[in-house]
Amino acid sequence: MKFGIEQEIDWDVLSDEDFRQNVRAFFEENYPPNLRHVQRRLQWSENGSWYQRLASKGWIAPNWPAEYGGIGISPKKQLIYLDEQERIGMGRFADHGIHMVGPVLIKYGTPEQQERYLPGILSCEHRWCQGYSEPNAGSDLASLRTSASIEGDDYVINGHKIWTSMAHDCTHIYVLARTDANVKKQMGISFLLVDLATPGITIRPIKNLDGGEEFCEVFFDNVKTHKSNLVGGLNNGWTVAKSLLGFERIFIGSPKLPEYALQMLRHIAQERRMTADPIFQDKYAQLQLDVEHLSVIYQKYAEIATSGGNLKSDVSMLKIWATETYQKIADLLFETAGPYAAIRQTSEFGKDSRSVLSAYYNARLPTIYSGTNEIQRDIIAKQVLELPA
Numbered sequence: 001m002k003f004g005i006e007q008e009i010d011w012d013v014l015s016d017e018d019f020r021q022n023v024r025a026f027f028e029e030n031y032p033p034n035l036r037h038v039q040r041r042l043q044w045s046e047n048g049s050w051y052q053r054l055a056s057k058g059w060i061a062p063n064w065p066a067e068y069g070g071i072g073i074s075p076k077k078q079l080i081y082l083d084e085q086e087r088i089g090m091g092r093f094a095d096h097g098i099h100m101v102g103p104v105l106i107k108y109g110t111p112e113q114q115e116r117y118l119p120g121i122l123s124c125e126h127r128w129c130q131g132y133s134e135p136n137a138g139s140d141l142a143s144l145r146t147s148a149s150i151e152g153d154d155y156v157i158n159g160h161k162i163w164t165s166m167a168h169d170c171t172h173i174y175v176l177a178r179t180d181a182n183v184k185k186q187m188g189i190s191f192l193l194v195d196l197a198t199p200g201i202t203i204r205p206i207k208n209l210d211g212g213e214e215f216c217e218v219f220f221d222n223v224k225t226h227k228s229n230l231v232g233g234l235n236n237g238w239t240v241a242k243s244l245l246g247f248e249r250i251f252i253g254s255p256k257l258p259e260y261a262l263q264m265l266r267h268i269a270q271e272r273r274m275t276a277d278p279i280f281q282d283k284y285a286q287l288q289l290d291v292e293h294l295s296v297i298y299q300k301y302a303e304i305a306t307s308g309g310n311l312k313s314d315v316s317m318l319k320i321w322a323t324e325t326y327q328k329i330a331d332l333l334f335e336t337a338g339p340y341a342a343i344r345q346t347s348e349f350g351k352d353s354r355s356v357l358s359a360y361y362n363a364r365l366p367t368i369y370s371g372t373n374e375i376q377r378d379i380i381a382k383q384v385l386e387l388p389a
């Protein structure tokens with residue numbers, strides 16, 4: 001089966017710079033200005049038509065191999081594409097299909113699973129969310145208790161997932177479920193695909209501090225999914241889930257978010273006439289240096305990834321540095337905005353309107369997801385520094 005949309009040219013023959021200019025021009029022309037750098041997760045009703053436009057150009061999954069519907073570009077150009085998305089401040093949608101399910105199916109899926117699910121991801125008709133975390137299984141994910149037992153041709157799932165981003169905006173969920181309780185906990189977990197319209201599923205949105213609904217609880221009460229929806233073999237879910245961590249760490253380590261926050265800080269400081277204040281200058285200079293250092297280490301890891309190398313455990317440092325620098329900038333932003341920092345709605349700063357409080361709240365999130373920063377420090381302590389447990 002042929003996946004995706006035929007490309008008008010072979011993008012990979014362009015120089016990196018020409019490719020960048022093409023991507024930039026397309027985004028500038030087509031990505032709606034009112035959706036740029038929005039400080040919250042957008043809903044499908046807001047940015048769905050943009051992503052459908054991207055899908056109809058065949059550009060929705062730049063990280064996939066061309067034969068599966070990707071653009072057919074080198075890893076270096078994939079990073080350029082990502083860089084341009086971040087430069088324009090493109091709001092994400094529920095994109096786990098593109099970043100997780102697609103790559104997992106390409107690597108571990110059967111041809112039937114690929115034919116069944118890849119086209120829906122490429123057209124955005126199917127939007128996927130991640131059912132990993134549970135109330136007592138976050139950092140210690142292997143302790144998860146949601147179970148799946150075989151009954152006839154189905155797996156029957158029972159349990160409770162939490163912090164499932166955008167589940168209310170999705171059509172499908174991929175779930176880690178316990179399929180063997182009598183072995184070492186990592187060895188008894190399977191990776192299952194589930195249609196969210198299946199009877200027995202209840203989705204309950206959780207309101208976050210910012211007043212938005214980005215996460216949900218998802219309850220499974222005797223939910224049936226056909227045996228053909230098991231990916232990567234029975235009890236092999238841990239290996240399947242771990243196989244994508246490298247990309248996630250690079251994705252989260254990009255300096256673009258801190259760079260944008262720094263720009264916003266400079267702008268607000270100018271508007272509030274704080275830039276001549278020596279204490280502000282001192283703090284700002286330190287943060288600017290931190291962002292410069294982040295760019296250097298990001299380049300180092302991006303080069304390893306783009307030259308086909310394997311990222312080792314020390315990539316955890318990138319996640320820590322990126323997310324904590326972002327958080328420190330948001331803290332100074334909060335301080336600099338004075339009374340405006342307490343307002344949830346946007347405030348006017350010269351020509352720009354911004355919600356400083358939303359920026360502050362948003363900067364808390366990345367230190368928690370994709371493995372908390374404490375867990376990243378544990379990884380560095382054990383696997384890089386080889387400190388005693």
Ligand SMILES: Cc1cc2nc3c(=O)[nH]c(=O)nc-3n(C[C@H](O)[C@H](O)[C@H](O)COP(=O)(O)OP(=O)(O)OC[C@H]3O[C@@H](n4cnc5c(N)ncnc54)[C@H](O)[C@@H]3O)c2cc1C
Pocket residue numbers: 129130131132133134135136137138139140162163164165166365366368369370371372373374375378
């Ligand atoms: C914005 C956002 C989106 C998310 N989206 C999803 C999603 O789509 N799907 C999904 O499945 N999950 C999602 N999560 C959940 C996320 O993966 C978990 O929050 C994370 O794994 C931490 O788990 P926990 O919240 O249960 O905290 P816990 O694991 O209970 O940790 C609580 C605190 O204890 C610390 N701690 C725990 N163990 C150790 C240790 N061994 N050493 C040192 N410190 C430790 C942690 O660092 C943390 O500070 C999301 C979270 C956020 C914030």
